[in-house]
Amino acid sequence: GENVEQHPSTLSVQEGDSAVIKCTYSDSASNYFPWYKQELGKRPQLIIDIRSNVGEKKDQRIAVTLNKTAKHFSLHITETQPEDSAVYFCAAFPLDDKIIFGKGTRLHILP
Amino acid sequence: EPEVTQTPSHQVTQMGQEVILRCVPISNHLYFYWYRQILGQKVEFLVSFYNNEISEKSEIFDDQFSVERPDGSNFTLKIRSTKLEDSAMYFCASSLGHSGSPLHFGNGTRLTVT
Numbered sequence A: 001g002e003n004v005e006q007h008p009s010t011l012s013v014q015e016g017d018s019a020v021i022k023c024t025y026s027d028s029a030s031n032y033f034p035w036y037k038q039e040l041g042k043r044p045q046l047i048i049d050i051r052s053n054v055g056e057k058k059d060q061r062i063a064v065t066l067n068k069t070a071k072h073f074s075l076h077i078t079e080t081q082p083e084d085s086a087v088y089f090c091a092a093f094p095l096d097d098k099i100i101f102g103k104g105t106r107l108h109i110l111p
Numbered sequence B: 001e002p003e004v005t006q007t008p009s010h011q012v013t014q015m016g017q018e019v020i021l022r023c024v025p026i027s028n029h030l031y032f033y034w035y036r037q038i039l040g041q042k043v044e045f046l047v048s049f050y051n052n053e054i055s056e057k058s059e060i061f062d063d064q065f066s067v068e069r070p071d072g073s074n075f076t077l078k079i080r081s082t083k084l085e086d087s088a089m090y091f092c093a094s095s096l097g098h099s100g101s102p103l104h105f106g107n108g109t110r111l112t113v114t
Helices: none
Strands: A004-007 A010-014 A019-025 A032-038 A045-051 A056-059 A062-067 A072-077 A086-092 A105-110 B005-007 B010-013 B019-024 B031-037 B043-050 B053-057 B065-068 B075-079 B088-095 B109-113
Touching: A004 A086, A010 A019, A019 A086, A019 A105, A032 A062, A045 A056, A045 A062, A072 A086, B005 B088, B010 B019, B019 B031, B019 B088, B019 B109, B043 B065, B043 B075, B075 B088
Parallel strands: A010 A105, B010 B109
Antiparallel strands: A004 A019, A019 A072, A032 A045, A032 A086, A056 A062, A062 A072, A086 A105, B005 B019, B019 B075, B031 B043, B031 B088, B043 B053, B065 B075, B088 B109
């Protein structure tokens, strides 16, 4: 089955700097890769997603890149702000029903 | 914007008791899911449900667990004979379609087994 590895587990960046979170997946049939942001005590919320037919997608300060050959995808947050502090989960969606999540990255934005 | 709703927000139960966690998925969604998140850990898949039957389940979803869609709106997770290690946040989610459809999560039910 699908296996998703996510790095780093914790990331601290200065406010205004960029943050990059990386994930790898194992099932080459996976075709959909969402990213979720989870604030403390709240539900995971979809922030951006990418499908396997594109290599990059951007939404304001957030971008995701996908390298299908290498089976890895990354989340990029530019000009980080205090409200970006949260846990971020990558996920991969193989052809069956279950999205598989990474273990999460706790992002701290330092003042 | 329509939301997935879950009740209760917090459930405390004694070991060995049965609990039912309730969810109301988004009305036009067709796929329903339960996920579990032990404190500080990743979100783990439990089960997916489509067309009134389980379509996929994980190794976590053993005979202790069952799901039901008793009417046109509710989707429930039953845990029989709860164990201490069942303590976690349980998230219901729904999606409009299958592969490649975003999941919409509820706010979760925090289950505490004592």
